[in-house]
Amino acid sequence: MKLSMEEVEHVALLARLALSEEEKERFGAQLSSILEYADRINQLDTTRVDPTYHVLPLQNVSRLDERGATLAPDDVFQNAPDRDGSYFRVPRIL
């Protein structure tokens, strides 16, 4: 299954990636080969196989509604490119 250029551009937009023409070609080909592989798996007859929602044989893992530690303010902003007082500061998008 070969991805069209429009599909590649759509996926890039969803991932907020700005791709050059050369990258669109290169990644488009890589994505297509991944889909081709998925197509091969799709040829298997799975009508009598239950869907796998999770790979681990676990269910109902939950926690009590009890408070735990929160991060200290200095740690909160440790990796932030920019801050303004107690807020993260980001480029405006609206």
Added chain:
Amino acid sequence: MAGYNDRYEVVIGLEVHVELHTRTKAFCSCPNEFGSEPNTNVCPVCMGLPGVLPVINRTVLEYALRAGLALNCEIASFSKFDRKNYYYPDLPKNYQISQYDLPLCRNGYLDVAVDGGERPGARRIGITRVHMEEDAGKLMHGEAGTDYSLVDVNRCGVPLLEIVSEPDLRTPEEARAYLEKLKAILEYIDISDCKMEEGSLRCDANISVRPVGSTVLNPKSEVKNMNSFRAVQHALAGEAERLSAILAEGGQFLLETRGWDEASGLTVQMRIKEEASDYRYFPDPDLVPLVIGPELIDRVRSELPELPAAKQQRFMANYGLPAYDAGVLTGSRALADFYEACVAAYHDQKVVSNWVMGEFLKLLKAHNLEVAASRLTPSHLVAMLKLIDQGTISGKIAKTIFEEMFLSGGRPEEIVKARGLVQISDEGELGAVVRQVLEDHPGVAEDYRNGKEKALTFLVGQVMKATRGQANPQLVNRLIKERV
């Protein structure tokens, strides 16, 4: 209905998000609190740092089950969480944990009566689904012209329920009634503060218009930014009108998102949806599936409180109230409890209902207070009603006393004493006032002698005025009739 054409039918579906008032967030142990210092209720899980593992708060599941059962839903025996992927600065992980194809609750309903309870169960509105998800953070935009926004991620990970109705609502009034009923139920089952102004209850509406008799669903407008039930009703009325005009002119509908502008009373286009949203949902591998057994469902069901519809029926049966009264009184659990505390100590249930629905609700509304925040207690109201029965105060004076009790929290006996409001039932004292009034208004007295009933009302009014409302009205009537 004002403005739109009888030839058209309005189709409305509502999507309600409600924040659960758990102690901690949905998938981490950070406090779930409104109004904290920005970015203090956070940890690596809700900040979306790499390598963390979210774990579902079992109280969230329990609250979601309460809501599902109270809304008559089927509960899934197998449910799971999915990732809804999108990029926005208020969502540090770049995905929201939500539920996609296997929501916890489906196929419920809510009975809604537009007139506030005259015809209980008049219309059954389908509930498509109720699912669990997490809230996003809060963005504050700088003033116009600035190029940045500020982010507070305290709200990230706060548990939400999304409650989606079928497109069964037909008028803006019905949409409002649905919301009021839904809010009452969520308050009864004690899972959320349901404060629209604080954002703990939010509503988006989908609305379209079609010719009466048609079953097609035309492209819908999604209306956002409505921060009160009143705003929802007004925004939908405005949008119904706008869409009807497009249909009447043979115009084309757009699939669009519109924001309600309170100031202008109009909806304003925010964006046109050119394609279906592409959220690339997939099962969240960090969270394992939920298997819900009948024991859990039975336990949660057995612990549900009496719900508004059942309470309304009981109020009608036990207290002999009209459906309307019972509907208003059971509109909130706190008001219903207040009423029941009163009638436990006072014999006339309809009189109590009149005071609670009338003066009490009026004052609560005027002072923008919740029942719980009021200083008036059921025992104050009952004591006041007994003062009326004993003839100590008139019904008219009682209104003044009621308001003072409401404002000061004082007991009625003390207010009566302090302000000298005891009803005058002394025949000699009132007789003198009546004589004076008749002397001052000989013409009116003559009219009454000639059979003009209205003249009596005027004369009684004059006596009440002269005694600052303290005269016993029955006695005044008798005295005037005797002396004219």
